[in-house]
Amino acid sequence: MSLICTGTIGIDSVYTPHGQAERVLGGSCTYFAAAASFYGPVRIVAAAGDDLPEEHLASIRRFPQIDTTGLEIRKGSKTFAWGGKYHANMNSRETLFTHLGVLEEAPPPVPEAYRDSKYVFLANTHPAVQLGLLEQFPSRRLAVADTMDLWINIARADLDALLQRVDGLVLNYDEAELLTGKANTVAAARHILDMGPAFVVVKKGEHGCLFAHRSGLIGALPAYPAETVIDPTGAGDSFAGGMMGHIAASMPDAGSGEDTVPFDAIRRALAHGTVIASFNIESFSLDRLATLTPEELNERYEQFAAMVRI
């Protein structure tokens, strides 16, 4: 396997009913890679400014399976910074500030050694940038993108072009409705399949996920029933990291003749994403994933599998 994630490194300031954490390590690439690294090696392509604290870099490097060759520390630039506040039920949040910093500059270069990457995850950014990055992985077997309401609203043509080129799309519940105009999530997911991808995963936070597959099958999983929710930041990215990490680790070698990931393999992968995301939200930043053991992960996975089996 050779899994890669393109996305952001961020400095997050998060305020929740249970506490706060200021200028901690965040970013889509960070959460994705930390989660995916439990399944195998993962490469990252991201840029940060030279204001990124040394301890944040050390936090990423503490995950031995994360290959940081593609992490560019750009001199004179500022790291992407985000501040957010969660409401009482932890399901909704408001953005307090966004300092784009390095995200307003050229995207990070893809190292030559990464061009052979087979499994590509394009974390949320402008779809034109995602398309440009995608081109740089000519050996890819599977490409999955995340997106958000902003791009649906202001870069629809680029997003439509991207959807023609990726195998999978991951997006939030309300974004699926925004993208398709369909209030019924199943109908929205089926509609997105018509726009290009072979599968689409609709994330519903504490309510789990729903997915549609080119085979015509629809799947749904509850979230892990988490009682300890300290900070939901990164839940979606760690969910995607667990999903892609499991797919990359378990797919048969290329040449098997499969034109996309089978429905059952995606469902299992989403269950892994569900479980690792449930650990991520137990702390601010990467704190919980940094101490998570494969045994704990496996135990909760088995518990979750038993929980949903009927």
Added chain:
Amino acid sequence: MSLICTGTIGIDSVYTPHGQAERVLGGSCTYFAAAASFYGPVRIVAAAGDDLPEEHLASIRRFPQIDTTGLEIRKGSKTFAWGGKYHANMNSRETLFTHLGVLEEAPPPVPEAYRDSKYVFLANTHPAVQLGLLEQFPSRRLAVADTMDLWINIARADLDALLQRVDGLVLNYDEAELLTGKANTVAAARHILDMGPAFVVVKKGEHGCLFAHRSGLIGALPAYPAETVIDPTGAGDSFAGGMMGHIAASMPDAGSGEDTVPFDAIRRALAHGTVIASFNIESFSLDRLATLTPEELNERYEQFAAMVRI
């Protein structure tokens, strides 16, 4: 088995983005019993006024397993009538009018022949009325109640007393938070167990359900991914009907030494409730359940079970 439901017969006027239905048959008892009848015989205790159209009575009697001995048609009284309008996503609704009618009068009498009922479902009404009805089933093995925000707000002492007497509680997502003051659904469900019941089922509509069990186990199921949603009215009651119908039909005989329904049996029962509710919402009133065959029900159950298995 001898399953009984106490609740309402209603005349509903429903307005949805997909159409409308005026003065059709509704009510908690109606939906519960129609769903439960797919699993075995079900008794009902409910009152209607003499304005209940003959065709509505015929609609109930079309389900051969519903025993209507306890359905009282009260002369000179008006049947409970409700009008509601669903919003675009079908997840929220507003009440247009409520005419209590017979619900403002004495509760319906429980026929002597029903006193040996073993499985009792107390559909939503004032908890003092539910308590009074409960007393009339001295041979009960399992009693489950539904409730709503109104009683949590205005009849809390009666509700607390009821919770000490029932084995299970079924309520909506936001009502679980209102009852416990806990925004986290898992924490709310566990808190409700401390108030008395051996299990609690939190209904989340299109997002499925979460349940907590005295054993300490927590379960969660997604909803059936329904693309055809014509009218969600009665979804919760048909869900409860499928659940209780399956429990009543599948529990070993009394004297087995079990002090409550095991976790796995509740999970399976909730899956049945999920599936039958998914048929109910495909039409206004009982129209879809009236044509549903056991083969269709079984086929979708198997499909759902395969969908959630990982």
